[in-house]
Amino acid sequence: MKISYTGRQVELAPAERKKLEAEFAKIGKLLDGKQEREAHVVLSQERHLHNAEVTVNYYNHPLVGLGSNSDLFTAIHSAAQKLEKQAVKARTKWRDTKRTPRKASSEVESEPAAPADAQPDGAPSGRVYHVNHHGKRKPMTLDEALLEMDKTRDYMVYRDADTDRVHVLLRRRDGNFDLVES
Numbered sequence: 001m002k003i004s005y006t007g008r009q010v011e012l013a014p015a016e017r018k019k020l021e022a023e024f025a026k027i028g029k030l031l032d033g034k035q036e037r038e039a040h041v042v043l044s045q046e047r048h049l050h051n052a053e054v055t056v057n058y059y060n061h062p063l064v065g066l067g068s069n070s071d072l073f074t075a076i077h078s079a080a081q082k083l084e085k086q087a088v089k090a091r092t093k094w095r096d097t098k099r100t101p102r103k104a105s106s107e108v109e110s111e112p113a114a115p116a117d118a119q120p121d122g123a124p125s126g127r128v129y130h131v132n133h134h135g136k137r138k139p140m141t142l143d144e145a146l147l148e149m150d151k152t153r154d155y156m157v158y159r160d161a162d163t164d165r166v167h168v169l170l171r172r173r174d175g176n177f178d179l180v181e182s
Contacts, residue, residue, distance in 0.1 A: 001024050001025060001027065001028030001031070001032060001036065001037050001038070001039055001056075002036060002037070002038045002039065003020075003021065003024050003038075003039045003041060004038065004039070004040055004041065005041045005043065006040065006041065006042045006043065007041075007042065007043030007044060007045075008044070008045075009045075010043045010045065010050075010072060012072065012073065012076075016073045019073075020073075020076055020077070020080065023077070023080050023084075024039055024080065026084070027039075027056075027080065027083060027084050027087050030084070030087045030088060030091050031056060031058055031063075031087050031091070037056050037057070037058065038056070038057070039054055039055070039056045039083075040054070040055045040056075041053070041054050041076065041079075042054075042055070043072065043075075043076070045072075048070055049068055049069070049070060050068065050069060050070065050071065050072040050075040051066070051067070051068045051075060052066070052067045052068070052072075052075040052076040052078075052079040053065070053066050053067075053079060054066075054067075054076070054079045054080055054082075054083045056083065056087070058087070058090055059090075059094070061090065063083055063086045063087060063090060064083070064086075065078075065079040065080060065081070065082035065083030065084075065086065066079055066082065067079030067080075067081075067082065137158070137159070139158070139159040139160060139161035139164060140158045140159065140160070140161060141160070141161050141162070142160075142167075142169075142179065145158045145167070145169050146169070146177070149169060149171070153171070154170065154171050155168060155169065155170045155171065156168070156169040157169075160181075165181065165182050166182045167179060167180065167181050167182065168180040168182075
């Protein structure tokens with residue numbers, strides 16, 4: 001990892017610079033992949049407070065660590081620690097994201113369909129049907145669902161207009177109704 005320091009009238013001792021370069025080398029191992037990254041360290045001073053800003057561009061996303069302290073070395077060290085946390089998070093996010101190419105529609109149609117009843121171990125399974133009428137139906141109130149339910153239906157599944165949750169209205173044998181809320 002290449003490190004460039006920018007600041008006015010700010011100098012680091014050789015031992016401190018060596019420690020910081022070792023810390024940036026650790027961050028560089030996290031970030032450097034096919035190309036070497038470049039870190040920009042901007043140092044400034046306001047009265048008795050030293051500010052340090054470390055910026056690294058990682059796959060077109062800037063990672064920025066800010067640190068401030070009365071001691072210059074401690075300010076740069078805290079900024080580097082914050083940058084390391086961001087680097088670990090970005091690296092984990094990049095590593096754990098699934099990046100598989102999508103199949104074209106012609107490839108999907110040409111593949112033979114597996115039987116719905118068969119499982120890999122050979123045991124028969126029950127069929128599961130997923131019906132999504134969410135886009136076609138509007139939410140209802142309880143009164144509208146009661147009016148919509150006719151004599152031939154024993155149950156009615158609807159989305160409640162107030163809560164936007166799924167409710168099930170059941171007709172009991174005695175003619176009364178039960179309401180199941182999700």
